[in-house]
Amino acid sequence: MRRKLIAGNWKMNGSLAANAALLAGIKAELGEPACDVAVCAPAPYFAQCQAALSGSTIAWGGQDLSAHESGAYTGEVAASMLRDFGCQYVIVGHSERRAYHAETNELVAQKMLRALKAGLTPIVCVGETLAEREAEQTGRVVGQQIDAVLAAVDTEALANIVIAYEPVWAIGTGKTATPQMAQEVHAILRAALAAKNTAAAAGVRILYGGSMKPDNAKELLAMPDIDGGLIGGAALKAPDFLAIIRAA
Numbered sequence: 001m002r003r004k005l006i007a008g009n010w011k012m013n014g015s016l017a018a019n020a021a022l023l024a025g026i027k028a029e030l031g032e033p034a035c036d037v038a039v040c041a042p043a044p045y046f047a048q049c050q051a052a053l054s055g056s057t058i059a060w061g062g063q064d065l066s067a068h069e070s071g072a073y074t075g076e077v078a079a080s081m082l083r084d085f086g087c088q089y090v091i092v093g094h095s096e097r098r099a100y101h102a103e104t105n106e107l108v109a110q111k112m113l114r115a116l117k118a119g120l121t122p123i124v125c126v127g128e129t130l131a132e133r134e135a136e137q138t139g140r141v142v143g144q145q146i147d148a149v150l151a152a153v154d155t156e157a158l159a160n161i162v163i164a165y166e167p168v169w170a171i172g173t174g175k176t177a178t179p180q181m182a183q184e185v186h187a188i189l190r191a192a193l194a195a196k197n198t199a200a201a202a203g204v205r206i207l208y209g210g211s212m213k214p215d216n217a218k219e220l221l222a223m224p225d226i227d228g229g230l231i232g233g234a235a236l237k238a239p240d241f242l243a244i245i246r247a248a
């Protein structure tokens with residue numbers, strides 16, 4: 001049985017004051033969640049998350065990391081630095097990184113390995129654009145994305161990764177994949193994982209991301225291969241994030 005994970009992706013949003021209010025709002029109403037909960041914050045706020053969330057049931061993480069261990073890589077953030085601030089998770093290969101920072105499948109795989117080596121749980125994002133979906137290329141595109149990850153990871157480490165299926169056309173647009181559309185792709189991803197190792201594949205969590213909101217979360221999360229959500233916009237409002245956690 002896979003325990004669901006609801007992870008917020010704050011993207012480049014927030015401030016000390018806004019984060020404090022958001023985290024206090026979530027903590028005040030969370031109780032004992034029936035799923036794992038995490039927030040992925042911009043790097044400057046890791047210390048704030050650590051101070052606010054240590055000892056709580058909410059984990060925190062980053063939104064990206066360097067493929068390099070350390071050294072002359074101005075502006076980059078190393079896996080060890082995330083660990084220094086108690087991060088448990090790190091998003092890797094988000095479509096915004098792939099689109100605006102030219103991250104390739106191979107670079108995403110390297111970043112995933114760097115995260116695993118540091119003891120972080122990578123949340124590896126895959127997903128097709130609208131043009132790819134309309135050209136009926138979804139299976140091929142996500143297949144290539146997941147294959148690059150699977151070629152890099154050994155079977156033992158496979159159990160320590162999380163996959164997020166995020167159709168690019170659904171991110172921040174208010175358009176959501178129907179539960180059936182999402183399940184279809186999650187099943188493709190599960191089959192690719194199983195081709196590597198059946199037992200490990202059964203335990204890997206595959207999140208859905210793309211305009212998941214309180215009013216559509218329950219139906220999406222009811223699908224057999226949807227093991228949680230990666231939440232953008234709705235993670236910035238405590239009542240919405242809490243409602244999604246309750247749906248899980």
Ligand code: PEP
Nearest residue numbers: 171172209210211232233
């Ligand atoms: C995301 O960016 O990971 C995401 C899912 O965003 P949104 O929920 O706003 O579509």
